Amino acid sequence: MTMVPMSYTFRSLFVRKSSTVLTTLSIGATVAVLAFMLCLQQGFQTMFVDRGSEELAIFMRPGATSEGQSAFPRSRSDILIKETPEIAQDEDGKPMGSAEVYLAIRRFKVDGGETNVPFRGVDPMTFALHGDELKMTEGRRFEVGADELIVGKSLTERFVDCAVGDTMVVNVTPFRVVGIFEGKGNQNSEIWGDSNRLMEALERRNLSRVVAKLKPGTDIEALADRLSKDKRVPAKVQTEREYLSSQTTTLSATFFILGGLLGGIMGIAAIFTGTNAMFSQIAARTHEIGVLLSMGFRPFAIFFAFLFEAMLLGLAGGLFGCLLVLPLNGMQTGTMNAKTFSESVFAFQMTPTVLIAAVGFALVLGFVGGAIPALKAARMSPTVALRRR
């Protein structure tokens, strides 16, 4: 079957410039909203969930769902680290576990306002635990027993007193910032120091959790099961990956749902817009359709030509929408982690998934918006269409 030449479609779009541009802009804005939410979700996902390690285990008090709720006295965390055979050992035969104290503390932002920033007191073993994934980008590590801090790289620009050499007062104790580090995920928006020093400065009696590297091939489920029933130090054990995803599923899902909801509602509105645009195209070109039909083009070819035109509009809108969101790629944003009431910083990420989803969505909008008008065009009787001027 002969198709209506594509050049007809392109010319038509070009001739009706204002309509084409306006429809594209309208669909573009809709797609932009969806892409925007997806970029957030993707950024969040890569930041937190995908970076979690399977080799590291998190030990918390039973029942706790986040480290803010968990507590161990030093005596118990020592037992956990020393007497759990599944924990790997370093070259010197020391177990690779670090007890951590965690507290979110109000800090001033550079642009004004206050928000909670997570402070984490860690054991020296922590650097061995994280290995290459934790790098000092500036300055040096804190020294054991010293009132020194290292700051996650996402914080330096955004909070006051976070540059190397600054003095930061924790409760009433002055600490010196000696380094900037780059870790994974949320570590970049944390401030770290010696666990004993921070416990004292923060007047905390308990540690929050234990992080440990497991020996290769450890059955973590068996370990979790055993420790949950342990008499001396009952503990809840998760891999780091599990822990991180449990911390963020709600928020990640919220972005996803919100993106879907907003995109959906706006999408319906955009379909109406597209349908409208195509209907007025067809009304204006009734005579042309009559000519095409009388020349011998089949109704299906007409249907296809108009559907194609609508989908081209959708495609243009989709690309435009992605373009609108593109400048946000890599931009950092923060939002509250409802579990810890502290800010998590992450970056918008324009992944291929986002692009494909956004353009696909735009094509669907074009298809749905164009189908009915195209059907109407295809069903016209050539004589009636020709008579209309």
Add this chain to the structure above:
Amino acid sequence: MTENQIELRGVRRSYERGGERLDVLQGLDLTMATGSFHALMGPSGSGKTTLLNLIGGLDQPDAGEVFVCGEDLARLSNQELAQWRADHVGFVFQGFNLLPVLTARENVELPLQLTPLSRADRRAQAERALELVGLTERMTHKPSELSGGQEQRVAIARAIAMDPDLILADEPTGDLDRAAAEQVLELLGQLNRELGKTILMVTHDPAAAEHASHVVHLDKGRLESITKNPERVRSEA
């Protein structure tokens, strides 16, 4: 009121089209007496419609004077022209040009909205006009529900609803079959004879032109001839 409803002196009008200058009217003089019925004939591109637009105040000449109903149209602003048209001219077009969304009566009533008449008066006047064209039965029909001849009669009713001095018709029978055309021409003649309307009608059709008192022949923007049609000339203007 002057003796002559229309007086054109040295009227010139040209257009730019595709970068070329097109002299449509080249110094035209024309006089039409009050109460006359002129048919305007000539080949395509001879300037018939341009002349009609100038007389109807839809267009302005580049040079020359256009006196219609005692006004020098060249001196009027756009807004004044609009008011002048409402007061003096009724148009009838080839394509009927009724508003498709309104019924016959509403179409006829439309220009009356420009007057201070009450709603009821407007309605009555519109109904009288429709009665005059013989379409009382069809008042509530939309244009799409009327035949071509009926549509054109509604358009004529609309043109006379304001009781204008002058009716300008651009190929009023161009889209009609013979019988319907005859009816419309008869109606125009009747308006001319019985109500004393001055009529200028552009037409291609010699048979249509026979209904007029004078036939003006235009060619290449110049007046070629004016022939009188003795049996149609009214006894006394």
Add this chain to the structure above:
Amino acid sequence: MLRLVLRNLLAHKTRSALTMCSMAFAVCLMCILQASLIGLESAVTNAAVNRLWIQSAVSLFVPLPMSYEAKIESVAGVEHACKFQWFGGIYQDESNFFAQFGIDPDSFQDCYPELEIVEGSYEAFAQNRRGCIIGEGLAEKYGFALGDTVPIIGTIFPRTGGGAWEFVVEAIYRPRTTAMDRVTMYFDFAYLEEALRAGDSRGAQGVGVFLAKLDDDADPTEAMGAIDGFFENGPQRVQTTTEAEFGRQFLSMLGNVPAMLAAVGGAVLFAIFFAVLNTMLAAGRERMRAVGILKAMGFRNGFVFSTLLVESLVLCTAGAAIGLGISIGLEGGLQSAFAGMIQSFEISSQVALGSLVIAIVIGTVAGIAPGRSAARVSTIQALRTQA
């Protein structure tokens, strides 16, 4: 003229309906976004001026000694002090998030004149150690009724033997203003404290924050200074803030969320504006010949202009009215859907008016473009246009 406008709209039923629907959806979305924004900020904007919040100077998450209650009450200008302990428990599943606070029944009601008991009685709650008082939003969402036992799994305060805490619903409240949300559970702090002391539950002893209700004639700034000063030398320093400031710290934790909501609203506006403009331009194009006829008859440019403008306005306001209707219809459902995330969700007259104004502005601007070209086009050209 209105008749002409209405006839034109009715003559293109599909187009009018589609445009109105997209307008309706857009307005509905804008209402929801706007209401969410206002709701998020309501804790700050509607904060009481005579309530102060006292937290540890170190961190919100460091508890204060219980003995501070009497000390705070001794400060001049303080009428009552009330303990507030964030419980952070889970009802059945983590996704069922709502806040629970341990409070002092003997002072809580005096601190919150906003509290209106709609079912049960405050006295019954005060007398039952395991009693709780819940917001009507919780009653609606989870079907809790008076006398029901609500099991809550402790996370900060887990029961030693495992299992859930059990609270008995003794009263249901409704907030009189949006300074308070309608989805919180309040229970007797003493119940928690006794369990901790008896070893039935693990967790830190102490009080998260204190609430101080001031005398009517007390100066909040003075009282804040006095309270902070009182504990300057320990054992634990405190930070006293106004209720607005206290609310703001939670709002600022949301980071860019309010800005994002606003950005989405902007995109909605953007999309709908182009959609309406497109419709009106199409309407204007199709109407060119009619414009020519009207002008030939002697109608002024202004009339032609206003027919298109009014048409656009009618479309937009009608669409906006429908959208507003939908969002008011959705209000109840969204209120419970957003419960816990947003303090209060209300399609207020402010929101409604805002959306209508936006619709009218869009309608006006979108009507001007085709209206102007219709007013400007020469009569002859308009008549020559093919319909």
